[in-house]
Amino acid sequence: MLCGNYEKGLMEKILVLNPDWCKGCGICAAFCPKDALEMIQGKVSLKENNQCILCGLCEQRCPDYAIFVSDSGK
């Protein structure tokens, strides 16, 4: 999942979602400052119009560690 800054070559960071660990509580989507996430069939996913700014607030508030910003691009 490539996001804004990655495309511009400013930062080699990406948002990674792990649906296997997601329990669908919706906390990440509710507190996303750019409203970039949505819940589809009880799992988190990135909205079509990619608004993510890689702030990492979802990573801090995900109780299941199912969403995070990765430096390495793994």
Add this chain to the structure above:
Amino acid sequence: MIKTSDLVFRTMRIDHLPHIWCPGCGNGILMRDVAAAIDNLKLRQEKVVIVSGIGCSSRAAGYLDFNTIHTTHGRAIPFATGIKLASPELEVIVITGDGDCTAIGGNHLIHAARRNIEITVIVFNNNIYGMTGGQYSPTTPAGEWGTTAPYGNIDRQFDIPQLAADAGASYTARGTAYHTQQTIKAIQDGIAHPGFSLIDCYSPCPTYYGRKNKKGSAVDMMKYQRDHGVPAEQYAKLSDEEKTDKFIVGKLSQNEYPGYTQLYQQLIERSQERSQKKVYL
């Protein structure tokens, strides 16, 4: 390959994840805060001991990848006291719940605070006994409901940091699952503080506390924390009326009392000196 962040990979046993806590439970967020605080302080893995009692919160000892010990109900603090006295160079962190800490282990909490032993107690406070089915705990607010309070709870609730501070704890703070940055900082300061430190962290329990008291979903409970938790400076400016439904997030009290292992070491040195004098007399 398991997809997980570097922090989780470094500090947790990822073969045990995903954890068994309910969807929306704040304990996962708070466990990450503890891991992040330890990681920020750059403590070595073999120097950290995590001790936990029994309850939802105490599952954390099984997931964190340090020296961990899962003890009996309410007795996490006595185990931690023993570990700290035997090996004062270790960083002992107790993860406990509101019931475990203040009901079953209430006496242990006040006496550890009285001694001011250099351990850090992190309370995952979800206002109810979640694991056993929603019985009211010492932190369930008066007038709210639990499975053992079918007509409403008439008991007043404990203010855990106040209790600890009055018993002699030298650092107390409050965190929430919503205020992650402030909670990480409070835990970090608590670990670094040379004395008994207690961090009371509010954790939403949407399954029992939330459902029983019509608090809505996990998101609604987190929004409540966002709207009612204020920093100490801002809290001081509020009128008495506004203060009734607000609480302070961050440091609450800090004192410089001497630590227990420090005093104990001095006692050992004193008695050794005396015994040596006797031998040479």
